[in-house]
Amino acid sequence: MNYLLDNLELSSLTKAELAEKLTDLIGLSNREARDIVEGFFEIVSDQLVQGGSVKLAGFGNFSILEKKARPGRNLHTGEAVEVKARRTIRFQTGPKLRKEMWQPATPPENNTTERTAEKPKTTMSTSVHIKSPY
Structure with missing residues (x-):
C-alpha cells in the first residue's frame, strides 16, 4: 500500500x-x-x-442509513422548512485504516514536547445523499 x-x-x-x-x-x-x-x-x-452493505476487511464498511424527516431552516430566508426523509451512504473506517490514518507522518525527534496525532474518540463517517425516484 x-x-x-x-x-x-x-x-x-x-x-x-x-x-x-x-x-x-x-x-x-x-x-x-x-x-x-x-x-x-x-x-x-x-x-x-x-439496501445492502459492503464490508471491506482492513479498509471499512459502506452501509445505507435511513434518515427521518425533520424540521429545518432555509439558511437564506430563515424560513422554517421540513427536510424530507432520505437514504444516505455511510462509510465507517476499519481499525487497520483508522490506525494508519492517525499515525504521525514522521516520528517526532527524541525528547521533544511535540504532540503526535491522537486516535479519534468516535468513528469517522461520511454521508452521501442518494436521490430517490420515489
Whole structure:
C-alpha cells in the first residue's frame, strides 16, 4: 500500500488514476485495469442501491442509513422548512485504516514536547445523499 501512497499527489484520486496504479502495481493492461475498477464500483453501487452493505476487511464498511424527516431552516430566508426523509451512504473506517490514518507522518525527534496525532474518540463517517425516484 505504501507504493500507492508514495506516488499520489494530495488531491482526489480518480477512477482513471486508480486504474493506472493497478496497471503499474499488478502489471495489468490499461483495458483490464479500467474494467476491474469499473466492475468493482458497479458491484458496490448495486449492493448499496439494493439496501445492502459492503464490508471491506482492513479498509471499512459502506452501509445505507435511513434518515427521518425533520424540521429545518432555509439558511437564506430563515424560513422554517421540513427536510424530507432520505437514504444516505455511510462509510465507517476499519481499525487497520483508522490506525494508519492517525499515525504521525514522521516520528517526532527524541525528547521533544511535540504532540503526535491522537486516535479519534468516535468513528469517522461520511454521508452521501442518494436521490430517490420515489
